[in-house]
Amino acid sequence: MQDLVLLIVSAALVNNVILARFLGLCSFMGVTTKVDTAVGMGMACTFVITVSSMADWGVEVYLLSPFGLGYLRTVTFILVIAAAVQFTEMVIRKVSPALFQTLGIYLPLITTNCAVLGVALLLVEGKMNFIQSTVFAFASSLGYSLVMVIFAGLRERTALAAVPRLFAGPPIGFITASLLALAFMGFSGMSTN
Amino acid sequence: MALPLDHAPDSTATGPAVAEGNARVVALDGATAWLEPEPHSSCGGCVSAAMCGTKSGNAKRMAFKRFPLTGHPGLQVGDRVVVGMAQQSLLRASAVAYGLPMATMLAAMVVTDKITHADGPTILAALGGLAGGFLLARPLAGYLSRRGELTPHFLRRAYGPGQDEECHSK
Numbered sequence: 001m002q003d004l005v006l007l008i009v010s011a012a013l014v015n016n017v018i019l020a021r022f023l024g025l026c027s028f029m030g031v032t033t034k035v036d037t038a039v040g041m042g043m044a045c046t047f048v049i050t051v052s053s054m055a056d057w058g059v060e061v062y063l064l065s066p067f068g069l070g071y072l073r074t075v076t077f078i079l080v081i082a083a084a085v086q087f088t089e090m091v092i093r094k095v096s097p098a099l100f101q102t103l104g105i106y107l108p109l110i111t112t113n114c115a116v117l118g119v120a121l122l123l124v125e126g127k128m129n130f131i132q133s134t135v136f137a138f139a140s141s142l143g144y145s146l147v148m149v150i151f152a153g154l155r156e157r158t159a160l161a162a163v164p165r166l167f168a169g170p171p172i173g174f175i176t177a178s179l180l181a182l183a184f185m186g187f188s189g190m191s192t193n
Numbered sequence: 194m195a196l197p198l199d200h201a202p203d204s205t206a207t208g209p210a211v212a213e214g215n216a217r218v219v220a221l222d223g224a225t226a227w228l229e230p231e232p233h234s235s236c237g238g239c240v241s242a243a244m245c246g247t248k249s250g251n252a253k254r255m256a257f258k259r260f261p262l263t264g265h266p267g268l269q270v271g272d273r274v275v276v277g278m279a280q281q282s283l284l285r286a287s288a289v290a291y292g293l294p295m296a297t298m299l300a301a302m303v304v305t306d307k308i309t310h311a312d313g314p315t316i317l318a319a320l321g322g323l324a325g326g327f328l329l330a331r332p333l334a335g336y337l338s339r340r341g342e343l344t345p346h347f348l349r350r351a352y353g354p355g356q357d358e359e360c361h362s363k
Contacts, residue, residue: 004303036210036280040287047291050298054319092290093257095327096334098343102286104258105214105230105276105345130312134302134319138295 004135011136012143014190017115019181024115024144028151029173033159038152040107042145046138048109049116052084053137056120057130077120085109115144151180210280215351216260218272225261226268228276265347273352276345286343289333294326301325 017023024045031041056077064070089109093100103109119140123133154176163172216228268274301322306315337343 001307034210034212034280036284037212040212040283043287043291043295047295050295051323054316058316091327095290095331096338096343098338099286099290099330099334101258101260102278102283102343102345103290105216105260106212106278106283107287130315130319131302131306134299138299 004131007132007135008139008142009187009190011139012146013184013187016143016147016184016187017119017140018144018147019177019184021118023118024113027113027115028148028177029170032148032152032155035149035152035156037106038148039145042141042148044103044107044109045115045148046141046145047088048081048085049119049141049144050134050138051088052081052116053120053123054130054134055080055084057123057128057133060124073121073124074117077117081116081120115141147180147184151177154180211277211348212280212283213275213277213348214345216274216276216345218268218270218274219259221268221270222261225263226265227259228262228274229255229259231273260345262345262347272350275348275351277348278345279342282337282342285337286334289330289337293330293333294323297326297329298322 015021018025018028027041027045032038059076059080060073064073064076069076089100092103119137122140123136126133126136128136155173158172158176167175215231217231218226219229220227262268262274262276265274298319299322302315302319305318309315334343
């Protein structure tokens with residue numbers, strides 16, 4: 001159990017997907033205008049990353065590695081992720097059409113962005129077993145969501161603040177992001193994974 | 194006027210926050226207008242969006258997302274409108290759709306791994322937990338729907354070009 005906890009701390013805080021690995025920066029800057037939206041988007045991304053990483057782990061272990069098809073990894077993972085997202089949408093539509101319509105308007109699922117693919121490729125690099133890979137994917141996406149929510153909160157505050165015109169908008173966003181990255185550097189050294 | 198950071202009001206103090214989305218009227222059925230959400234990128238659409246192709250789906254997929262809007266007789270086919278719902282409702286909807294299945298899947302997986310220490314049963318437990326979570330989500334989504342929390346409300350008309358349209362069309 002201790003190794004799983006260490007894996008979670010390492011993936012979510014120390015090697016944060018956004019601030020340490022610089023993946024998923026488009027959604028980081030694009031959808032972090034309101035905290036509630038960022039929480040919803042974080043949950044959707046956590047689901048997509050975890051489920052698609054589980055599927056990617058299965059494809060890697062039972063198909064690509066045994067048959068020496070590693071060179072097809074990137075394209076296969078993209079297809080698997082897209083299929084996992086389509087499958088998720090189908091299931092939600094069956095579970096509740098109203099829920100599907102609501103989420104379709106406000107929270108479209110990310111299909112294949114660099115964070116989703118990056119986490120799947122990191123699993124392969126780490127040579128993890130199923131539980132480790134799933135927990136790693138979950139923790140990575142949790143770290144992604146955490147940073148999105150913190151950043152959305154900061155942007156809500158800076159939107160109301162007296163920012164000089166030269167820095168208003170994206171510039172103050174980037175400055176805030178860099179300060180947040182510096183803050184997260186404080187976690188380095190907590191885990192060596 | 195902008196306020197200094199330490200005097201910025203809490204967003205929740207000004208009333209319930211509203212999540213907004215754009216939709217286009219695609220059909221009229223008496224007093225009911227059928228709307229289709231405008232395809233938009235879930236990454237927020239950065240400058241490179243024209244090249245990266247993360248838009249949320251083709252026409253067939255968007256047709257599944259059509260929803261009715263009643264009581265707005267002035268709407269015509271092709272009109273763009275802004276629809277909204279309470280941020281808290283959106284949060285609850287995403288918790289039911291994604292949070293609950295995720296939680297049951299992880300719980301089932303970790304417990305099974307503790308007992309069996311093998312990948313096969315853990316994979317089956319994860320799939321079972323995921324399916325169980327979705328089964329639990331069905332009545333909860335029904336409850337939210339009956340309370341009207343999943344119903345988008347008309348906020349205002351949207352003007353200007355849509356997401357996929359040019360400002361200066363040829």
